[in-house]
Amino acid sequence: MDTSAVEAWIQSHLFEQVPQALAVLDREYRVVMANQRLTGAFGDWAGRRCYDVFKRRVSRCEGCQAARVFSDGERRTTDEVWVDREGRHGHHVARLVPVPNGDGWVGHVVIMATDVTERQSLQREHQILFERTPCYVAVLDRQLKIVRANELLRQTFGDHVGRLCHEVYKRSAERCPDCPALRSFGDGRVHTAQSAGQRQDGSLARYVVTTAPLARAGEPVEHVIEILHDVTDVLELKAQLVRERHLLHSIVDQSFDGIVATEADGRIAIVNPAAETLLGVAAEELRGSTCLDCVYPAEFLAVLDSRGTSCVLPETRIRVGEDDIPIRFAGVVLRDEESLLGTAGFLQDLREHQRLEREKLDAERLAAVGQTVAGLAHGVKNILTGLEGGVFLVRWGLEDDRRDKIQQGWEILDRNFHKITTFVREFLNFAKGRVPVVAPTDLNQVAREVAELYREAARERNVEVSTELEEGIAAANLDAEGIHTCLSNLVSNAVDACLASDRKGGRVVLRSRERDGCLELEVEDDGCGMDYEIKRKVFTSFFSTKGTSGTGLGLLVTKKVIQEHGGTVDIESTPGVGSVFRIVMPRARLPQPEGEDGGDGRRNGHGPT
């Protein structure tokens, strides 16, 4: 190929091959030549002026660069915003090159334009990224001077472009001992470090620094980009988490209740010291094992098996070695939808509790004996008065020879001798106390027997004794004879109350029921009822309103027996309407039958000897 062929090729092809839009202007600013790329972007140009083609203007632009090139023959580069054939604005870098003829007069100018619209938007994005990234970003030069800083950095540490990095972050004149930026300058690689500085507002900032060189491979590093990730909050949260975990641990460790927890796989994860003591096993031995019946009562295991979620057992027992220990238990099963996350159990040792309760019952009993001793004087006083009266009447009869008075006095003496005999016997019985014989007992059976005992005698005196017994009350640990005595006392009192009433005849109802784990017995009458004063006094020793027939011990004995069963006796009474005596015995407080559990659960003490 000869030179002219090359020239021809260049003429015909290069003009089209360059990746730029090319146009040739004459001195009238008319486009006289243009390549395909330009035609594609800006459309038909033939005979049109450049400002019309590129900017859709009707007159020349202000500060027209082409005009200057025509006048001084210098090349120029200019940023232009042009409008393409679709009406879209685009950024272009245009290079204007004069085409002079022999004497230097510029007859044409060549425009070589590059579309930089895309590059500029990339730059904008980069700028936004730089400014808006939620880190502190700075560009440092080799002296560690900040040459650029993003918005967050300026806001937090102040606008200090031009100052040294360590001055800005740490208000320190010294470089940091382990400066990652210096290392990046040294080896051209990325480095990280952890450090702390001081914000503009004086607060402490902890951050992770990453430095990266800003240079192409092989070129010397002139700048380093430094990115600081603020981890103050993260570290604070972490510290808080540690504190809370610590708190939780110490709560679990210090708890008086035993706490046990298992993981999703059924392995025991937590056994606190109280649980260790209660179960008598070292936590290390249990942790990681799957021996759930070592730590949970059978009822909770049943709840687990039946896919239940929780259970509360006010009183249950757990096997510890050879012993069955009474405990209070609460258990929860943690589930996420269907899958098991774990379980937790809270165990309270009831041995001490039960011991205190037994002591309390003993103390109550002793107090009752004390009251009785105080009341003894009054019981004796009443009998003494009776004896004194008898003696007076007999003496009168003897002195005045009145047989009727001797007879009356003698009867009084006789009655009061009987009374003091009964009194001493009942008193001894009460103070000594028979040892209660506790065995599973049908409460209704006892109630029926008592009602039967009084029914006939009461009917003869026009008093109807009936029963309203709730069916299906399970056998309970009771001292059947003691309960029999209590009900007999109450029914006997009720019949007497009916007889003391102004009305003729009466009605006594003996009821039984079970409510909320409490056995209840009621004796209701429609007899004379009681004043407030009498109600207040009925359970006090030797209080009697029954004249010669009462020793005042019946209700006292009743109260004592019910106390031994862990129960209470209450009265509702209205004068002239009737009374209700109500015995309430929580099943949980009932005594254990003799001979079980080595007597551990027994409440019944022996009387003073």
Added chain:
Amino acid sequence: MARPEDKTILIVDDEPDIRAYFSGILERAGFEVVTAADGEEALEAVKRRKPDFISLDLVMPRKSGIRFLYELRKSREWARIPIMIVTAHARDDLGQGDFDQIFSGKTMFGPLTYLEKPVSPERFLHHVRTILGLEPAGQEPDADAPVRLRRAIESRLGELDVEALQRIMSALERNPEGGG
């Protein structure tokens, strides 16, 4: 000076033996005696005929002594009847509250006194006669030997403590038949 024959005395006590005792003392001394077994009966008796004096027990069924007094207070005339409280519960938990209430001066307006059971015939009669103005107020009749002995027993009973009682009981238990 008035004579006992002119005075009617109401005895209120729920124990028949004590009613028999007190009315015997007064009848022998020549008084007219009416008895009642509780506050309700006592009120009926007062309505039938106003007594000149009332001997009153406090703790009784149906209507207690203090409720009876509240009823009496409603009548200006009845509120001035001389009252003598005779009770075994004067100074213990059972009687203290009622007792303080009665002797607060707000319940009754007539002469008011009290005796603690047991009481000797001489002392009972002396109190009744003194209040009714049948004998000059002064020394109680000298307590004779049996009365002194009884007082001693009473005071010992008052001092009884659990230990002493336990000793008595163990003695009785060793020989239970001898105790009954």
